[in-house]
Amino acid sequence: MHDTANPEAAAPVIEIRDLWIDGKLNETWAPIVKGVSLSLRPGEVLGLVGESGAGKSTIGLAALGYLRSGARATAGSVRIDGTDLLSIPEADRRPMRGTRVAYVAQSAQAAFNPAHRLMEQITTVAVKRGGMRREEAQKRAVDLFVALQLPEPNTFGERYPHQVSGGQLQRAMVAMALICNPSLIVFDEPTTALDVTTQVEVLIAIRKVIEDFGVAAIYITHDLAVVAQIAHRVAVLRFGEIIEEGALDRILNDPRHPYTQSLWALHDMTLDKSDQHGQGGGALLSIESVSARYGDFAALTDVNLQVEKGATVALVGESGSGKSTLGRVITGLMEPSEGQILWDGKPLATKVQRRPLETLRRIQIIYQSADTALNPRTTIRKIIGRPLKLYHGLRGKAREARVTELLKMVELSEAFADRYPGQLSGGQKQRVAIARALAANPELIICDEITSSLDKVVQAEVLRMLLDLQDRLGVSYLFITHDIEVVRVIADRVVVMQNGRIVEQDDTASFFAPPHEPYTEKLLASVPDMAGGWLDAIIAQRAV
Amino acid sequence: MEKSIDLPPPRIGRFRHIVNLLRTAPRTAKFGMVIVGLYAFVAIFAPWLAPYGEAETVSRIPFDGWSSDHLLGTDRLGRDFLSRLIYGARNSISIALITTLISCTIGCMTGVFSALVGGIVDQVISRFVDAIMSVPDLIFILMVLSIFGSSIPNLIMIIALLTSTRFFRISRAAALNVGSLDFVEAARVRGEGLVWISVNEIFPNILPLILSELGMRFCFIFLSIAALSFLGVGIQPPAAEWGSMVRENAALINMGDITPLIPAAAIALLTISVNFIVDWLLNTASGLTDEN
Numbered sequence: 001m002h003d004t005a006n007p008e009a010a011a012p013v014i015e016i017r018d019l020w021i022d023g024k025l026n027e028t029w030a031p032i033v034k035g036v037s038l039s040l041r042p043g044e045v046l047g048l049v050g051e052s053g054a055g056k057s058t059i060g061l062a063a064l065g066y067l068r069s070g071a072r073a074t075a076g077s078v079r080i081d082g083t084d085l086l087s088i089p090e091a092d093r094r095p096m097r098g099t100r101v102a103y104v105a106q107s108a109q110a111a112f113n114p115a116h117r118l119m120e121q122i123t124t125v126a127v128k129r130g131g132m133r134r135e136e137a138q139k140r141a142v143d144l145f146v147a148l149q150l151p152e153p154n155t156f157g158e159r160y161p162h163q164v165s166g167g168q169l170q171r172a173m174v175a176m177a178l179i180c181n182p183s184l185i186v187f188d189e190p191t192t193a194l195d196v197t198t199q200v201e202v203l204i205a206i207r208k209v210i211e212d213f214g215v216a217a218i219y220i221t222h223d224l225a226v227v228a229q230i231a232h233r234v235a236v237l238r239f240g241e242i243i244e245e246g247a248l249d250r251i252l253n254d255p256r257h258p259y260t261q262s263l264w265a266l267h268d269m270t271l272d273k274s275d276q277h278g279q280g281g282g283a284l285l286s287i288e289s290v291s292a293r294y295g296d297f298a299a300l301t302d303v304n305l306q307v308e309k310g311a312t313v314a315l316v317g318e319s320g321s322g323k324s325t326l327g328r329v330i331t332g333l334m335e336p337s338e339g340q341i342l343w344d345g346k347p348l349a350t351k352v353q354r355r356p357l358e359t360l361r362r363i364q365i366i367y368q369s370a371d372t373a374l375n376p377r378t379t380i381r382k383i384i385g386r387p388l389k390l391y392h393g394l395r396g397k398a399r400e401a402r403v404t405e406l407l408k409m410v411e412l413s414e415a416f417a418d419r420y421p422g423q424l425s426g427g428q429k430q431r432v433a434i435a436r437a438l439a440a441n442p443e444l445i446i447c448d449e450i451t452s453s454l455d456k457v458v459q460a461e462v463l464r465m466l467l468d469l470q471d472r473l474g475v476s477y478l479f480i481t482h483d484i485e486v487v488r489v490i491a492d493r494v495v496v497m498q499n500g501r502i503v504e505q506d507d508t509a510s511f512f513a514p515p516h517e518p519y520t521e522k523l524l525a526s527v528p529d530m531a532g533g534w535l536d537a538i539i540a541q542r543a544v
Numbered sequence: 545m546e547k548s549i550d551l552p553p554p555r556i557g558r559f560r561h562i563v564n565l566l567r568t569a570p571r572t573a574k575f576g577m578v579i580v581g582l583y584a585f586v587a588i589f590a591p592w593l594a595p596y597g598e599a600e601t602v603s604r605i606p607f608d609g610w611s612s613d614h615l616l617g618t619d620r621l622g623r624d625f626l627s628r629l630i631y632g633a634r635n636s637i638s639i640a641l642i643t644t645l646i647s648c649t650i651g652c653m654t655g656v657f658s659a660l661v662g663g664i665v666d667q668v669i670s671r672f673v674d675a676i677m678s679v680p681d682l683i684f685i686l687m688v689l690s691i692f693g694s695s696i697p698n699l700i701m702i703i704a705l706l707t708s709t710r711f712f713r714i715s716r717a718a719a720l721n722v723g724s725l726d727f728v729e730a731a732r733v734r735g736e737g738l739v740w741i742s743v744n745e746i747f748p749n750i751l752p753l754i755l756s757e758l759g760m761r762f763c764f765i766f767l768s769i770a771a772l773s774f775l776g777v778g779i780q781p782p783a784a785e786w787g788s789m790v791r792e793n794a795a796l797i798n799m800g801d802i803t804p805l806i807p808a809a810a811i812a813l814l815t816i817s818v819n820f821i822v823d824w825l826l827n828t829a830s831g832l833t834d835e836n
Contacts, residue, residue, distance in 0.1 A: 331733045352733055360735040373726040377748035386744075387734060440734075 012039040012079075013183045013216040014063055014101070019076035021058055021067065021240075032071070033058055034240040042183065043214045047231030047248070049224060049263070051455035052426060055240040056220045060186045062086075063218060064101050065093040081183065098125035102177035106189040108169035112161040119157025122176040130180040137179065144175040147212060148205045167198035171205050178209060185210075187219045191226060195318040195482055196526040203229055203528075203535060222455045224263050225528035228252055229535035236260050262457055283342075284309045284476050285330070285363075285444055290339035292329050299325040300336070300500045307444060310470065312477040314491035314508075316484065316523070322500035323480045327446050330478070331365055361391040364437035368449035370429035374421040380407075380432050381417040387439040406435040411465060427458035434462075438469065444476045451486055463490055484527045488512065496520050569824055576820030583814055587633040594627040599782035607796060610803075617803055619793055628784040629807060635785050637814075639700060640766040647704040647765075648758055651711020656742045656750075658712070659719035670716070673709045681706050681768065686777060694777045703768060707761050714757050718750035752825065759822035763815045770811055786811050 021033035033055045040046055050056050058071060062078055065085030077084045080101060085093055097103075105111040112121060119141060126137035138157065145153035148171040161169055170190055177185050190206065191199040207230060210217055219230050227234055228248065235245040236257065244257040255261045285307040292300040300322050307313045315323050328334040330341060332352035341348045343362070349355045367373035374383055384403050388394040394402055404414050410431040421429055430450060437445050447466075451459040467490065469475065479490060487494055487508070494511040496504040496519065504517045516524060528534060569577075586593060595615075596602050601622045608618040616625040658669045676684075688702045722728065723746060731741050770787030772778030779785040786807035793804040 333729065333733065352735070355735070357735050360733065365730065365733055367726040367730070369726065373730055375727045375745050375749070377751075378744070390734060390736070436730075 011082075012041055013044075013081065014218075015039040015077075015079040016059070016063065017077050017079070019059070019062060019078065020074045021055070021062060022072050022074050023058070024070040029072070031074070032240050033062070035076070036237075036240070036242055037076075038218075038235065038242075040184065040216045040218065042216055043210075044233065045210060045217045045219055045231045047227035047234040048218055048220045048237060049222065049227055049234060050237035051222055051457060054237045056222075056237055057188055059237070060103070060188050060218060060220050063184065063186050064097050064103055066097070095129050098177075098182070099129050099180040100182050101184045101186065102180070102182040104170075104173050104177050104185060104187045104190050107193050108173045109161070109166065109193075111173060112169060114161050116160070117157065118159055118161065118164070118172050122157065122172065122179060125176070126179045132180075140179060141175060144178055144209075145172075147209055148172075148175055149201075149208075150175075165198070167194055167202050170194065170202050174202075174206060174209060178213060178215070181213065181215075183216060185215055185217045187217060187221075189221055192221065192223070196484065196528075197318060197522060199226075199528070200526045200535075200538065204539060206230065207535060207539075223528070224252075224456070225534075229528060236263070282308065284344065285478070286342045287326070287330070288339050288342065290326075290329060290336045290341065292325060292334060292336045298500055300329065303339070303497075303500075303502055305495060305502065305505075307476050307478055309443070310474045310476055311492045312470065312479055312490055313493045313495060314479045314481060314487040315495050315497060316481060316487055317497035318482060321497040323482075323497055324448055325500075326497075327365065327448050327478070327480055330446060331363060357391065361387075361440045362443045363446065364440050364442040364444070365446040365448065366430075366433050366437050366450045369453055370426065370433045371421075373433050374429055374436075376421050378420070379417065380419055380421070380424075383421075383432060384417075384435050384439050387436060391440050402439070406439055409438060409469065410435045411461075427454055427462065430454060430458075430462060431465075434466070434469075438473070438475075442475060444478065446478045446480065448480045449482070452481065452483060459486070466490065484524060496523065565828065572820040573824035576817035576824075579813060579817035580821065583633055583637060583817075586630055587637045590630050590634045594624075594630040596624040596627040598628065598631040598784050599623065600627070607793075607801075609801070616806065617801075619789070620795075625789075625793075625803060625806075628789060629786075629810065632784040632786045632789060632807060633810070635779055635783055636766065636769060636787075636811075639696065639779065640762055640769055643700045643704045643707070643765050643769075644758060644762045646700065647707035647761065648711050648754065650704065651708035652715040652747075652754055654708075655712040655715030656719045656746050657738070659716045659723055660738055660742060660746070666716075669712075673712050676706065677709050682771065685768070685772065686775070689772075689777050694780060696779065699769070699772070699778060703765055707765060710761060711754070711757060715750060715754060718753050719746050722746050722749045752828075756822045756826040759818050759825065763818050766811065766815065 016036060016038040019033055019036045020031055022029040023032035036055075036059055038046065038059075048056050048059065058068070061068065062073065063080075065078060065080075065088075067073060073086050076086070078086050080096065083096075085096070112118070119138060122141050123132075123134065123137035126132040126140070127134055130137070132140070141157055142153050145156050150156050150168055150171055156164075156168075156172075164172065174185075174190070187206065191202050194202060203226065209215075210230075217230075219227065221227055231248050233246065234248055234251040235242050236251070236259065237243070238259050244251065244255065244260050251260065255263075283306040285305075287303055287305040290300060290303045291298065303322075303326060305313070305315075305326075315326065317323050325334065329336050332348070332350060332355055335350045341350075343359065348359065352360070381400075381403055384406055385394075385399050388399050388402055403417060407414060407416055412428065412431055412435070416424070416428070416432070421432070424432065433450075451462055454462060463486065466477065470477065477490070479486070481487060491508045494504075494506055494508055495502055496517070498519050504511070504520050511520070512524075525538070566574075566577075602624050603614060603618045603622040605618060606620045606622050608614060608622070610617050614624050614626070616629065619625055619628065654669060658666045684706060685702050689698060692698050719742075728741060728745050731745050736745075769778050770785070770790075773785045773787030774791045776788075776791070778787060781788065789807040790804050796804050
């Protein structure tokens with residue numbers, strides 16, 4: 001699809017052959033990468049796709065000859081321009097990093113040192129290892145800022161990391177990777193932490209510099225839609241093995257391995273719209289002209305919203321739009337400055353401490369990160385059992401039975417009850433968090449970005465499970481998310497927020513049908529399409 | 545859609561886990577554990593191990609040299625030095641241990657409480673603690689002991705109170721960190737009380753940090769008791785205590801006799817051993833957090 005790659009012309013930039021890497025877990029070594037072979041020619045972009053824990057990042061770092069502590073290579077070779085990185089001493093590998101192979105990390109926020117100016121951090125490698133003079137490096141950095149379409153390229157480098165937005169910082173890291181003109185860049189989920197609208201900007205910038213500079217790239221992601229816009233070739237990774245590899249078009253149109261096919265799960269998932277929820281019931285929760293502020297900052301302005309019995313309302317918006325703040329106001333963790341919240345027609349106390357236990361029981365919340373939402377020192381049995389005791393006074397055998405039942409509901413086996421959260425995968429933890437919410441027999445569950453830290457496959461499973469549970473239990477969901485695809489699958493009604501205000505509120509069907517509000521239009525246009533060429537279309541459209 | 549997620553690998557039992565942990569401990573930590581075990585053994589079985597009584601005058605010769613009757617000689621009152629050393633372990637260690645436990649309890653409870661309540665209450669408690677910490681410990685203790693008299697309960701209470709400020713600081717800081725996590729917020733939204741949250745959500749997560757602080761503070765308390773005894777206001781004669789044994793027999797050093805250095809060395813060895821164990825605990829504790 002892109003004409004920059006010329007696969008047959010030159011010698012490979014990188015050749016990974018039969019790479020085995022062991023990881024250390026609980027004092028024992030087990031293989032996490034099992035005989036992976038890859039090779040890239042100059043200018044070629046390989047998409048490395050797989051769920052978390054598949055070994056994507058381990059392979060990405062191995063391409064730099066780097067292994068995390070607790071990992072060791074047991075066999076195979078990683079050749080960059082003919083040199084086997086794994087057989088030379090670390091002191092010889094180090095000068096190659098940043099100059100011949102570069103790395104772009106997932107979270108730019110965590111990767112930049114907040115105490116230094118961007119320019120300083122971007123040019124360091126070029127000055128120390130690339131043999132450039134400082135002025136030379138700075139001039140090149142400014143050129144890169146221009147190429148990456150960063151604002152005010154001449155002074156951009158003088159800012160500190162906290163003074164630029166997430167998307168800009170991510171592009172600054174791409175500049176850092178490109179500064180020495182490497183022959184290979186490893187992109188490790190560079191857009192995963194970004195909003196959809198920001199993601200597009202970063203994707204466009206990455207695509208452009210890859211083409212302009214003719215650099216080869218390994219693009220690691222779990223999002224096939226993103227890979228479809230960037231890569232020439234795709235390798236699908238599972239449990240440390242490449243299970244399918246091929247040209248982008250082939251993988252997109254004719255996936256052969258069942259696992260690759262299942263990566264489409266969420267995309268292909270459709271809700272039977274004839275079975276619209278929440279039509280019969282009245283409003284369970286109504287938010288009436290609620291405003292809230294952090295100091296002088298107005299986080300919410302005049303928000304009106306209703307959630308009907310048994311319905312799913314999706315609350316959509318970019319980060320910082322006030323979605324989560326609204327969740328906090330509903331749960332009583334934050335007091336609104338104006339307006340009121342009605343529950344079944346009666347006003348709710350604004351502070352959580354003043355709400356009776358019976359009210360607290362009816363509204364449960366599930367958090368984005370199950371890692372921090374579950375106490376790591378408590379067994380799953382206790383975590384799920386606590387609300388049972390607190391709200392329903394269940395003890396002993398009755399509680400045990402109910403815990404097992406709840407685990408079954410979230411499709412986990414009984415054996416999980418005695419485990420600690422640290423022993424579970426991300427998806428399993430989220431299921432436990434859902435079970436804990438269900439333990440209360442709630443009438444409304446606030447789901448705060450609960451699928452955004454999960455892989456597509458796991459996401460689809462969790463969403464399907466939530467819909468099943470809704471059918472069985474008649475619970476309402478207020479689904480806070482920035483993922484339009486999730487909205488399409490799960491919501492009965494969509495509410496769009498921007499800068500603390502509601503800008504659109506509509507049934508799901510009419511929400512996705514034009515005409516749209518301008519902001520909604522932008523939001524919808526930013527969601528990557530599975531088909532290749534979507535980004536090309538956007539770039540072409542902008543060029544006009 | 546009746547599918548359960550497959551079973552993860554078998555769980556390691558708690559006992560096996562502890563054995564594993566001990567087996568993989570570094571050599572310094574093992575050394576520390578052996579020494580501390582030895583001290584504990586001596587302290588517990590002192591009456592059976594010591595050849596003579598604690599305050600028993602067994603020889604008419606003061607400052608007698610080393611002999612087969614009195615392995616480490618006698619002190620200025622003709623008491624057996626080895627026996628006093630053994631009894632000294634009992635007094636010094638038990639008092640230091642009790643003091644450490646009391647100060648830890650006071651400090652951690654107020655620390656976690658202060659962090660969870662926050663606001664003005666937190667400010668008042670914290671500034672009060674700062675005020676206490678700003679006075680040098682030894683001078684503070686000397687002052688209080690000279691007012692209330694030098695008795696073992698007084699000694700324990702004042703040192704425990706002063707040390708609890710350190711426990712307060714560390715447990716408050718740790719509780720603030722843990723308290724900002726979602727599971728604590730979830731507990732608040734669920735309607736849990738302050739005590740329940742402290743005991744079930746906060747405390748298990750700050751325990752490793754507190755345990756290591758416990759070891760360190762034990763050393764410091766031990767040293768301050770020895771120092772106070774050396775100054776003459778600590779544990780009062782005739783009870784044997786290593787600090788006072790150094791002082792009482794210090795004159796011997798002028799005569800080229802190293803006997804008074806033995807209790808000093810005993811203090812040093814215990815301190816080093818406890819620190820070895822603490823270092824190892826700290827390492828494994830920080831390792832625990834990135835295990836997930």
